[in-house]
Amino acid sequence: MYKRVHNFSAGPAVLPEEVLLEIQKDLVDYKGHGLSVMEMSHRSKVYQGIIDDATASVKRILGLGDDYEVLFLQGGASTQFFTIPLNFCPDNQVANYVNTGAWATKALKEAAKIGKKMHVAASSEDKEFTYIPKELELSENPAYLHITTNNTIRGTEYKKDPDAGDVPLIADMSSDIMSRPVDVKKYALIYAGAQKNIGPAGTTLVILRKDMIDKINPGLPTMVDYRTHIAKGSMFNTPPTFAIYVVGLVLKWIESFGSLADMEKHNIKKASYIYDILDNSDFYRGTVVKEDRSLMNIPFRLPSEDLEKKFIAETAEAGMQNLKGHRSVGGCRASLYNALPLKSVEKLAQFMIDFEKNNK
């Protein structure tokens, strides 16, 4: 027998229990092949099948046509932050960013740090990143527009894919990839660290529209030139084989769940448990504008920091982990990624109701 806590971590995050059980079953001897996935040559037929399956799942789930490349890279979103301007911002153009919080800020600062011309096309910094700015003011000669579709720390999320016209739209979808349908055709590049909605830490999904390949700047280090990985099917060097295998299993689990519209419905249902409490309470307080609030990360405050401490301690005792807000903003935060079971949200909601009664 094993124990499972209710895991509200912002990432690395909860994985589907059935996926973990399958990994466990196959760990020492993968499907009778006599070795662990961790021990397989990435050049073996068995492993090639594993990465091909994962790639095919990405394409099916997102409805990608042959005009998109799917890559599994390393280094997290933070590596994409400098790789994107390095590849796609020539010296005579300007990298455009929407600043919606800490991670968006890191992305735009990195473009400036490596010497690119950078422009903030919209920002919600004026109100502590509590909303998604809708109006864009692009620079002259923009190389691309970069957005962060879900803001893990602040709990805001794009509900509508923005329209950048002819300007290539690039999105960090690390914290809401495959949690809801998106109009992928609007995007020139989508990237996502796997460790929130689609797997463990250690690989980054990159989806690149093929017309972008010709725009790649010359003279880049081999490992941060997207062409390297496209040419070799993500296997120019040894890829993070086990992390990709686990992502593949999570993707199969997503497919077995249904379409992304089904997943969104389920995620709306889960989030409603918590938002309904916030909306009908003068004890709990949501921190972001209603129309922009995230289905994935729900930050909230209690009447005092002492009560917040008490709340976090008592939830932990009751088997609900990682409800502390990000250290940069304080308060509480519940992350409800795809794999978080409904029963975890039900338990938290009931706990919140009881805690309010007992502490009002």
Add this chain to the structure above:
Amino acid sequence: MYKRVHNFSAGPAVLPEEVLLEIQKDLVDYKGHGLSVMEMSHRSKVYQGIIDDATASVKRILGLGDDYEVLFLQGGASTQFFTIPLNFCPDNQVANYVNTGAWATKALKEAAKIGKKMHVAASSEDKEFTYIPKELELSENPAYLHITTNNTIRGTEYKKDPDAGDVPLIADMSSDIMSRPVDVKKYALIYAGAQKNIGPAGTTLVILRKDMIDKINPGLPTMVDYRTHIAKGSMFNTPPTFAIYVVGLVLKWIESFGSLADMEKHNIKKASYIYDILDNSDFYRGTVVKEDRSLMNIPFRLPSEDLEKKFIAETAEAGMQNLKGHRSVGGCRASLYNALPLKSVEKLAQFMIDFEKNNK
């Protein structure tokens, strides 16, 4: 019950069976904490303990003092190939390399590709990389000297740490790290992809002498500036948490085995089974100079390519996998990393003797 093949893969490679069994046991519920290591926040106390333990093991095994930093990064040795000249070769100095084969060639080409002055201080290309060149001719004003201590494809290995005098010595030890004692004090930087001797693919061990920190070039992208990762204990962003956990378990297994002198003795014993056959046969033929041959990767040829094909097919049928030589050189290759059990080598040796009898 489970099946285990004899896995002679050059990497990703065989892992200790007891490590795999421990991972399997703890996979869904790590030591009663109620979640998988894959689901843990990297900011949690439990995970901090895991990475601290792995770091402490590296220091104990290699006998590192407080003058060295230990990092767990992403992107493989190939990412280090450009990161090293980016950090440690200023424009007025010259990056020096010893060229001992395919990976060394990639490393030195990458330094040139990113616009650094590069110099080949020694090379064994004249004899198809079948030996380790002993004489060095450094350039004027060298920034560092880079070597590859073991050459996976060709099967050569440094038996003695080279003397670079005052010039910082940098080594790619991906394929022989912790397989034998090295005089670490001679090295300014050591790096190794984990997937051969110390774990699964997905993390790269970097060991950096602290006096190198002040030499780091200014203005680098955040993720490829070593200072970023030193300042944050390899957790500037989400690290490859599970890969580091597995490395930690393999390191504990290495420690339980004994000292690196014990490990070398064991590896010499294993390699002798195969080298003794090569030395006493006119059927099998070793491909490298005797004094430089590797304990980790043993390439060998048979009298004809047809016999090589037959040999590889029959070993596979007998449960011995991955004995095909690298596609760039052909022939056969047995990789005998730390975790390869003695019984696998015994089986291969007996098979080689029988195959020679039957096919001579």
